[in-house]
Amino acid sequence: MRSRSFVWNYHVMLLPGILLLIAFSVIPMFGIAIAFQDFQPTLGIFHSEWVGWDNFSYMFSLPDSKLIFVNTLTIALMKIAAGLIVPFVFALLLHEVYHVKFKRTIQTIVYLPHFMSWVILSGVLVNLLSLDGLINQMIKWFGGDPIMFLQSNSWFRAIIVSSDVWKEFGFSTIIYIAALTSINTNLYEAAAIDGATRFQRLRHITVPSLMTTIILLATLALGNVLNAGFEQILNLYNPIVYQTGDIIDTYVYRAGLLEIQYGLATAVGLLKSLVSFLLITISYVLAARFANYRIF
């Protein structure tokens, strides 16, 4: 009897959260209808004209569509690769440090950018990369010509990827460090007694023990192949670099909220949501099957 009243209380506890999710996640899902309408805000979703797949065929006819898709995919894949490798190497190096205080200081410093917003970091980057900024001062000092980094299509993607690494690499090492601390130290001692060099210990003990983690992270990253980093790019791009830097999310924002093409923007957004949802689901299923990873 008591457990039944418990269960009733559990439902009550969940109620506020569920209602909020319905209001701000489920109701917007019905707004997907806009993708199939010639949506007019004054008429609303119930009175706007239905146009079937028109918004989608218009989307595929736009030359920009291919561009934003390629940009999104390229930037996202570069970020995923860099975001897996850099923290991995950094964690390996950090693992070789025995001086606890030194190790902690380094960690404290490199975690910090993760907690700064892209607005702040972009402010800092714009400063750094401006014509009179620190980087160009150094280029001039070495005798080179100053470069307008944020106005250059040959530099823009590199800047996006490297600044993303700057913000996240420290924080991403946490998961590797957690895996490294669970290595049984007896392994190292046994290897040392058997005469293994430092590099051999790294290669045969440390690296293999991180393999599960890196494979798991790579699998989960699959869900991000269409996320090139909206907030970052919105703060750093400009019309000159649309050619290499305009991504699906920034396009949806401009087309929808600035140019008021609601139907088109919703259609593009919907396509992205669907593909992302599919990819994330696949990645979770793979992670659960092969790494026995379940977060919920």
Added chain:
Amino acid sequence: MVKGNSRAVDMMIYVFLAFIAFLSMAPVLNTLAISFSGKIAAMSGEVYFWPVDFNLNAYKSVISDRGFFVSFGVSIKRVLLGGAINFVITILMAYPLSKSGKFFPGRNIYMWFIVFCMLFSGGLIPWYMTIYTFGMLDTIWALVLPTAVPVFNVILLMNFFKGIPKELEDAANIDGAGPWKTLILIFVPVSTPALATVTLFSIVGHWNSFFDGMILMQHKENWPLQTYIQQLIISVNSIMNTTDPEEIKRLSNMSSQLLNAAKVMVSMVPIMLIYPFLQKYFVSGIVLGAVKE
């Protein structure tokens, strides 16, 4: 732990790590130095990591900038209100979800619903239209209610709750404590590290977000600080659709590099203040919250 067998390799690793740590702070240090420098020195790019012509003029102008403080106030309000809502919702959802489906039939349905809401969204335009229809534009509610359920934090705390020994709850139940009492008097007090982690995440999230403020707040006085800074500094960069160096120079002077550097620095202060607490908890909190079922 076995000591490394070569001092030289150790030395190289230490120097390299110190260099990387310096590099990751260098851009911020450069901006900090500029914010304390003289106008001419800052504009001609003479400032590296130490102020040239040290003065506080930029900070004096920030203090006299009313818009900056109005936005600072909006951000504080948003963090307090939004953080409190996140805190309550996270605890209330994590507790029932940490029960197994056997004790709480329906638990799995809720879980799938929540995960579905996290993974699939209607996209930007329908989301905006919903908030517009609710009549929330230009109110603080637009900034705190759509983000009221931090699904990731709920999952993190739920996994932490799962790790609390069952005996503790059984003992409380035998003593006559119902679910509410058990949650508030037993679960919440023993979960300090996990609660600190999720609270700090939600505070940082609220403090850092600018995009919702940018599209949902039409009046300047409702902008949170990050939106205010975004509008003043960053948008100048995006309207630079010219490659003429003189024009770019003119535009960037207009945006007053010096003043912006000072504003960027001031807006970092709250994060820097809570960072020591963040540091202390988040590593253990994340690792504990990620335990497998």
